[in-house]
Amino acid sequence: MSAIRALLYREFALAYRQRSELLQPLIFFVMVISLFPLAVGPAPQTLQMIGPGVIWVAAILSSLMGLERMFRDDYHDGSLEQLLISSRSLSLLSLTKVLAHWLSSIVPLIVLSPLLALFLHLSVEMYWALLATLLLGTPVISLVGAIAVGLTVGLSRGGVLLALLLVPVFIPLLIFATSAVNAAAMQLPYTGHLAIIAAMLLLALALAPFAIAYALRVSLS
């Protein structure tokens, strides 16, 4: 337990000291969303219709930009190898890293979401549904994304490849999340959608740590 606590502490200290790098995907997120009213016109009805989709697409894209940070620096300065040779289970350690990453770079994005909901004229019901889908869905992005980051960490230019690998995998998440918000817009129950996203989260939580650990071992072999 102490190793995990130490790792968490280290991750947060690093994140705090690299604030500007954490902010970049966040600013990108806001910028992408502010492009849409300019591109499709500022009519509140249109914005409300495309709003949930736009927020989710922007969240996926900006988290893709931030994902690389999870293992890249550790790979270059050798601390990833230290994790690998430590006596603790690598899957548990990588799960800790994913948790730290989610808390430090995705939670700010969720905190920012009321502002964006305001930008895109989402109703209050829609916003609550959006918040629920973001809270349940973004950990899936971090968990599954970490597998691909682990695989591409040794490559010199992994950025575009990462997007290429991950975007198709996130499509079901996008579909269920946006349809939950759309159901909320029509005052329909959306607990079913949330249950499916939660199921995806549980599946990812159960399987991803092992895949991440294996991916890191392959990359460092």
Add this chain to the structure above:
Amino acid sequence: MWKWLHPYAKTERCYALCQRLLPWFSVLGLVSLVIGCVWGLAFAPSDYQQGDSYRIIFIHVPSAILSKAMYSGMAAAAFIGLVWQVKTAFMAMIAMAPIGAMVTFVSLITGAAWGKPMWGTWWEWDARLTSQLILLFLFLGVIALYKSFNDVQQAGKAAGVMALVGIINLPIIHYSVEWWNTLHQGATILKMGKPSMPPDMLQPLLFCIVSWMLVCAAIFLLALQNEILRRDIRRPWVIHLVKGKNIGTAQLGSTSRGQI
């Protein structure tokens, strides 16, 4: 139980097996492909509603079935490679990926060509079309990941992990787009009880499906042989093989030419 499989982890044994199977698959596949296409395109009765344009089914359906089968095969090979550390399984995996991408692409193109007269549009964001498109993306992702490594062992393992992530996701993708939007006609061959297709259309279709399977298996065997030769290019048995055939490079595929 799996002991008979072990010798084929050696590349030369695997190569020899491919060599032995290849004539069967290629000859049977090509003959049955010609028969199936002529039967389906010229002799099968035309549909009362869709007229003659339904005939693209004889290409569209086999390619769509093969695309899923190829992905499953690729993921199975990846699993075998990752779990039992069989080197040739990764070679089989990466030999299947481009073939799978190709049949997926064919099914998308023929689907678009069929959609134009039937639905009045080249592309519709229908569930099956979308999931087929995502399948193509998954194939391309696996190939791209494999190609970006310099070390083939690492590349095989990495692409294998990604293929397995994809196969877990495939049913989720399938059902998510299914609930999202559906326009495509439902299953017609594998329905419980009687297939909703007259036998004189169904027979050539099944024939076409089998012939596509045989042809794809033949292409796969060739691709696997090429992959084995590409990796073992400096090993004695390959040099011996090439020299023994009096530099029969034409049979070894263009990739091995000039590197020996």
